[in-house]
Amino acid sequence: AQKVTQAQTEISVVEKEDVTLDCVYETRDTTYYLFWYKQPPSGELVFLIRRNSFDEQNEISGRYSWNFQKSTSSFNFTITASQVVDSAVYFCALTGSGNTGKLIFGQGTTLQVKP
Amino acid sequence: DTEVTQTPKHLVMGMTNKKSLKCEQHMGHRAMYWYKQKAKKPPELMFVYSYEKLSINESVPSRFSPECPNSSLLNLHLHALQPEDSALYLCASSQERTSGGAKAKNIQYFGAGTRLSVL
Numbered sequence: 001a002q003k004v005t006q007a008q009t010e011i012s013v014v015e016k017e018d019v020t021l022d023c024v025y026e027t028r029d030t031t032y033y034l035f036w037y038k039q040p041p042s043g044e045l046v047f048l049i050r051r052n053s054f055d056e057q058n059e060i061s062g063r064y065s066w067n068f069q070k071s072t073s074s075f076n077f078t079i080t081a082s083q084v085v086d087s088a089v090y091f092c093a094l095t096g097s098g099n100t101g102k103l104i105f106g107q108g109t110t111l112q113v114k115p
Numbered sequence: 116d117t118e119v120t121q122t123p124k125h126l127v128m129g130m131t132n133k134k135s136l137k138c139e140q141h142m143g144h145r146a147m148y149w150y151k152q153k154a155k156k157p158p159e160l161m162f163v164y165s166y167e168k169l170s171i172n173e174s175v176p177s178r179f180s181p182e183c184p185n186s187s188l189l190n191l192h193l194h195a196l197q198p199e200d201s202a203l204y205l206c207a208s209s210q211e212r213t214s215g216g217a218k219a220k221n222i223q224y225f226g227a228g229t230r231l232s233v234l
Contacts, residue, residue, distance in 0.1 A: 101146065103223060107156070
């Protein structure tokens, strides 16, 4: 069975602090894809990144970076120099099994960035 | 442009009403999805349409009836809902690659959702 665990329910930081959101996944597939989405209070899920299981290269996009480690089944997300606009719920998700394209979401981490 | 548009943004309905949610995308995507999201929970998949045909129904009660009239539009018809159906309903779309496990690769783009309250 596939599963995504985001152990951090809520995180609160002060602006300009760095923050890491953890994501641990379980799958028996050899080919799978991992995603991060951001959901601000407006409700829309905003796509942030997709990573396939064969590409363990870390990625950086501006203040965002992702650390994918197959050995520990983790796909962690770091925001550097956080800003108030980063306040949102962040979901890690997984696809792979059965070729349905179905997203298996973690429970989400609520990030609050205080000024 | 990665825009998925949902209307209405908010909807309040009684348990005997019939209403519809609408979703539209113009990205040329051939897969469209309905999700239900309760407060402080992740989205839960309800339906998937592939090339305008229903491909996945996650055992959703018949009081929810999806429809895909064309490749750009997705509707969700609501009838005789219960108060526990109150939630954020999200629509998403993606390219549709179907060969060799390729569906797992598809990026789903979401709309802002319809906040539904059933009284």
